[in-house]
Amino acid sequence: MNLLATFAVALRALRVNAMRSALTMLGIIIGVAAVIAMVAVGAGAQDRVSQQIESLGANLLIVFNSSSRQGGARLGAGSGLSLTLDDALALQRELDSVAVAAPTVRGSTQLIYGNLNWSAGTQGTTPEYFVAREWGLSDGRIFTPDEVRRSAKVAVIGQTIVDNLFVDTNPVGETFRIKKVPFEVIGVLDKKGQNSFGQDQDDVVLVPITTARTRLLGTSSRARPDSVSAILVKGASADRMSEAEEDVTELLRTRHRITAGEDDDFRVRNLSEITEARAESQRILTLLLAAVASIALLVGGIGIMNIMLVSVTERTREIGLRMAVGARQRDILFQFLVEAVTLSAIGGLIGVVAGVGGAALVANLAGWPVLIEPTALIVAVLFSAAVGVFFGFYPARKAAHLDPIDALRYE
Amino acid sequence: MADLLISTRDLSRHYTLGDTVVPALRGVSVDIARGEFVAVMGPSGSGKSTFMNLIGCLDRPTDGDYQLAGENVAALDTDALAAIRNRRIGFVFQTFNLLARTTALQNVEMPLLYSGVAAAERRTRAAARLNDVGLADRMDHTPSQLSGGQQQRVAIARALVNDPLLVLADEPTGALDSRTGVEIMAIFQDLNAAGITIVIVTHEPDIARYAQRIITFRDGVVMQDEGVHNRTSARDILANWEKPAEAAQ
Numbered sequence: 001m002n003l004l005a006t007f008a009v010a011l012r013a014l015r016v017n018a019m020r021s022a023l024t025m026l027g028i029i030i031g032v033a034a035v036i037a038m039v040a041v042g043a044g045a046q047d048r049v050s051q052q053i054e055s056l057g058a059n060l061l062i063v064f065n066s067s068s069r070q071g072g073a074r075l076g077a078g079s080g081l082s083l084t085l086d087d088a089l090a091l092q093r094e095l096d097s098v099a100v101a102a103p104t105v106r107g108s109t110q111l112i113y114g115n116l117n118w119s120a121g122t123q124g125t126t127p128e129y130f131v132a133r134e135w136g137l138s139d140g141r142i143f144t145p146d147e148v149r150r151s152a153k154v155a156v157i158g159q160t161i162v163d164n165l166f167v168d169t170n171p172v173g174e175t176f177r178i179k180k181v182p183f184e185v186i187g188v189l190d191k192k193g194q195n196s197f198g199q200d201q202d203d204v205v206l207v208p209i210t211t212a213r214t215r216l217l218g219t220s221s222r223a224r225p226d227s228v229s230a231i232l233v234k235g236a237s238a239d240r241m242s243e244a245e246e247d248v249t250e251l252l253r254t255r256h257r258i259t260a261g262e263d264d265d266f267r268v269r270n271l272s273e274i275t276e277a278r279a280e281s282q283r284i285l286t287l288l289l290a291a292v293a294s295i296a297l298l299v300g301g302i303g304i305m306n307i308m309l310v311s312v313t314e315r316t317r318e319i320g321l322r323m324a325v326g327a328r329q330r331d332i333l334f335q336f337l338v339e340a341v342t343l344s345a346i347g348g349l350i351g352v353v354a355g356v357g358g359a360a361l362v363a364n365l366a367g368w369p370v371l372i373e374p375t376a377l378i379v380a381v382l383f384s385a386a387v388g389v390f391f392g393f394y395p396a397r398k399a400a401h402l403d404p405i406d407a408l409r410y411e
Numbered sequence: 412m413a414d415l416l417i418s419t420r421d422l423s424r425h426y427t428l429g430d431t432v433v434p435a436l437r438g439v440s441v442d443i444a445r446g447e448f449v450a451v452m453g454p455s456g457s458g459k460s461t462f463m464n465l466i467g468c469l470d471r472p473t474d475g476d477y478q479l480a481g482e483n484v485a486a487l488d489t490d491a492l493a494a495i496r497n498r499r500i501g502f503v504f505q506t507f508n509l510l511a512r513t514t515a516l517q518n519v520e521m522p523l524l525y526s527g528v529a530a531a532e533r534r535t536r537a538a539a540r541l542n543d544v545g546l547a548d549r550m551d552h553t554p555s556q557l558s559g560g561q562q563q564r565v566a567i568a569r570a571l572v573n574d575p576l577l578v579l580a581d582e583p584t585g586a587l588d589s590r591t592g593v594e595i596m597a598i599f600q601d602l603n604a605a606g607i608t609i610v611i612v613t614h615e616p617d618i619a620r621y622a623q624r625i626i627t628f629r630d631g632v633v634m635q636d637e638g639v640h641n642r643t644s645a646r647d648i649l650a651n652w653e654k655p656a657e658a659a660q
Contacts (some may be wrong), residue, residue, distance in 0.1 A: 326526065331525060
């Protein structure tokens with residue numbers, strides 16, 4: 001008996017009991033729809049977190065100054081000024097586990113262009129900063145090492161600055177003032193949006209670190225002239241982050257002549273670790289949602305088994321007749337298996353449509369981000385077909401092993 | 412012996428019910444030639460059904476030999492038996508056993524599904540057989556739209572669709588009124604005249620007299636095996652059907 005004929009026989013049998021077939025399918029429809037909608041919601045949340053990780057820059061460590069002491073009083077975090085430009089250079093040059101290290105100094109400054117003004121964070125840094133944060137430009141160029149060396153008055157500005165200061169103007173090539181010092185805009189950063197802590201990352205002006213220190217921020221009298229407020233360190237790869245963290249700590253302790261047992265005068269924070277922990281909890285949430293939804297699919301599968309068992313009992317005489325006229329055991333097995341799989345696969349297809357619709361509804365009504373991956377849809381349909389095979393096998397086997405004489409006599 | 416279609420030697424079949432062994436058939440040796448029309452009779456429990464199941468390849472003997480058209484089928488496995496039932500044997504049942512909500516044509520096509528015949532040829536052959544039994548205009552009717560006699564004719568068309576060597580009929584007139592029963596027997600006699608071997612099980616002596624030979628079973632053995640004198644012709648009875656009715660008045 002060929003596949004097409006078997007399929008036709010199965011469809012006819014399902015059509016004869018249309019209402020029952022539809023109700024049986026409903027179990028699978030609900031199961032598949034639940035799996036797809038839940039996974040879409042989970043994947044959407046996960047996707048948002050991974051976007052945040054990307055906007056921060058992957059594999060990123062930040063080295064801060066520790067709090068300093070004046071007499072017995074401890075000042076706030078970052079108030080120490082032990083990190084220097086040379087520390088940054090050394091980290092990048094001497095450590096295998098570090099790709100780039102970008103020193104930064106920062107402060108809040110008043111910006112003026114034409115008759116508009118804006119207050120924003122200004123960061124002095126080196127070209128490595130753009131590598132460390134994986135931050136590209138939408139226009140213009142970044143400053144060069146040469147411009148850093150000669151304290152050039154050039155600036156790369158974020159989108160928020162453009163929106164607030166350069167209304168209807170192409171900012172590149174324009175001159176604006178930071179703390180009354182004229183700077184030329186040489187580049188505009190890509191938009192990054194909020195970071196995972198809700199800060200606007202685009203509200204920033206980047207200038208060469210040398211210029212920032214001499215022209216803009218000044219340094220307190222007790223600080224060394226080359227001190228920096230933080231160093232951004234990009235690890236060589238994701239799986240070498242803890243190695244990089246140890247290397248950075250060790251090298252800085254050596255450079256700062258900190259003896260064993262003494263406290264560090266700096267702190268290393270692994271930012272991506274924090275965000276990745278959130279991503280992990282999202283992933284677990286997605287798994288949990290999928291697991292709960294899978295139970296619905298399982299119940300649907302049991303519904304199919306139930307109905308197929310009823311169907312085998314009801315059609316015992318038909319099975320006996322088919323055997324009498326020449327159906328082999330495997331023909332009968334196949335016929336009932338195809339019926340079960342047809343039920344579950346059609347249910348799966350309808351479930352996919354319902355699931356996608358449900359996810360869209362959630363996105364619209366609740367405003368949650370949803371992400372529907374095509375592979376998830378294919379997997380859902382294949383999985384529901386597999387449910388049909390799994391739960392259809394026992395009833396089909398029962399049918400195939402009937403004795404034709406008994407089956408023909410069955411009342 | 413070349414013309415023997417069915418040849419059983421010491422055929423026996425025992426059923427095991429718990430600890431007791433029930434011998435349903437105890438050493439039956441029967442030869443049936445090609446082209447014969449045989450009636451099998453006997454009270455219930457005589458072993459006639461067991462005998463029919465065995466020669467119909469629905470069951471395997473506990474002991475003994477069975478040759479169908481020269482082939483020893485006692486030793487075949489279930490798949491091989493299914494193939495033999497499919498190609499060589501046509502079954503007709505007392506209760507017709509048609510698939511409900513399925514057209515006459517599809518019912519007749521069904522055995523061909525298991526012979527791997529292509530869809531177009533299935534239709535042609537099934538339609539031809541339905542035409543043979545006089546149901547050319549009822550092909551798209553489902554069993555519930557057909558009379559009992561028509562349903563049995565569909566079942567006969569189904570039995571014939573694969574050109575079998577042997578047609579086995581189990582009480583084929585048992586569920587029909589007497590006139591319709593005679594019509595069915597007329598079809599069997601016509602088929603037999605065309606060369607098909609027919610074995611029917613019946614407990615009605617009148618029906619048995621349409622056959623050429625009657626084998627009577629009792630207690631699992633053949634009690635009597637004799638030819639029929641003054642064999643009844645179903646066509647003659649149908650031609651004179653009104654007369655006995657008038658005579659009765």
